[in-house]
Ligand SMILES: Nc1nc2c(c(=O)[nH]1)N[C@H]1C(S)=C(S)[C@@H](COP(=O)(O)O)O[C@H]1N2
């Protein structure tokens with residue numbers, strides 16, 4: 001009995017490994033997104049209620065994707081063991097279960113945006129291989145068991161058990177080979193994209209951004225740099241596999257309501273237009289008060305408003321029929337932006353450069369949108385492939401279907417970056433510092449208070465236009481004991497940041513960031 005259980009568990013795991021490796025190979029030959037783990041993961045991401053997702057993001061931060069992947073693998077391992085145990089008792093049932101899981105993977109892949117029927121293949125291939133291996137191992141194990149019930153007398157003979165072991169090793173070795181082949185093939189598939197990025201020379205801006213004013217960076221220890229390096233820039237998206245788009249085959253299609261001159265542009269034709277450079281702070285609607293999802297970069301690109309005019313688009317204020325611009329990415333993300341905002345003269349960009357480099361793959365290479373003043377989920381489509389003009393009444397984009405607001409202007413926010421929460425400080429002079437943002441309105445003032453006392457004026461870093469955050473610092477004479485520091489900003493219109501605490505859903509969190517610290521007793 002013990003022998004057959006162990007045999008079942010081992011057979012189940014080995015069959016699953018072989019199935020997954022084959023599925024990976026099939027996915028690498030087609031679309032990497034169609035691998036069962038990625039497809040099921042993507043479906044889970046899409047189907048997860050917002051509350052659960054927000055909880056997961058709060059708990060795991062940007063590791064949420066890793067946690068999801070590990071979770072799926074853990075479930076698969078448990079299912080594999082269960083199926084193996086079932087297989088030694090009733091092989092046809094176990095094969096039916098395996099096929100069922102193949103179907104689940106296939107359906108998940110088909111349900112993905114931009115999915116085609118071929119995306120079902122990796123999961124089906126995986127299930128077929130898995131069922132085959134299960135059959136092979138379990139029948140081999142059965143053959144090696146002496147007939148009759150008296151299994152206590154040793155079960156499989158030494159030679160036969162070695163036969164089962166050899167088969168296990170052979171299948172695992174073959175799976176490793178198939179897995180390696182899948183990696184090779186996958187790397188080859190994205191090699192063109194990598195080469196196209198390496199070759200891509202950023203155009204010179206017709207209108208370069210002035211240098212960042214000297215006083216914008218306050219250089220306070222514990223406060224990040226004014227411009228966020230690409231490698232430190234926050235990343236928020238639904239892509240479990242970062243799309244690697246080949247710049248040479250990339251196209252952008254512009255069409256829809258009120259587009260009198262529809263167009264399809266390649267990168268060269270897009271960049272035949274004047275190229276501008278602009279510093280813009282990007283923030284995410286799912287950033288909690290005090291959270292990390294904000295970054296500031298120097299973007300290089302083409303003015304989207306001008307391009308839309310070229311296509312014949314008029315904003316609603318000029319009688320245009322479309323009030324919503326829906327951007328679609330190569331991975332099927334849809335992001336809806338007000339046409340009026342994009343065309344009101346602000347630096348709404350189709351960006352190709354970020355801090356002097358082509359966009360990193362994770363940040364949307366080769367082309368993404370950036371619109372100062374709007375949260376990323378309603379403006380900053382990465383890996384953009386299509387722009388369609390429609391109305392807010394007629395169409396809800398991806399996040400809107402998941403209880404986020406159709407339109408969302410960035411709310412005035414401020415953050416204390418130093419001291420850190422629960423810091424243990426020496427008494428005396430402490431530099432309290434952070435950033436404040438209200439993109440496209442600008443920051444006019446930042447104030448700090450201690451333990452609910454009077455608001456005190458912080459010193460602001462030099463303003464680099466109204467579309468970026470501003471650093472601030474306030475010198476505090478820290479006295480021994482527990483203290484709470486709070487910050488609030490006033491935007492360029494004179495509106496003071498509200499202290500009312502709200503969550504991130506549906507259109508961005510409000511409230512003052514508070515940090516508790518302890519100041520040691522005088523020596
Ligand atoms: N294709 C695609 N574009 C996307 C997203 C996405 O999930 N897919 N997420 C959006 C959100 S919610 C934000 S906040 C910004 C984040 O951009 P970043 O990852 O470059 O910081 O990208 C936006 N663009």
Ligand SMILES: [Mo]
Nearest residue numbers: 284285376377
């Ligand atoms: Mo976001």
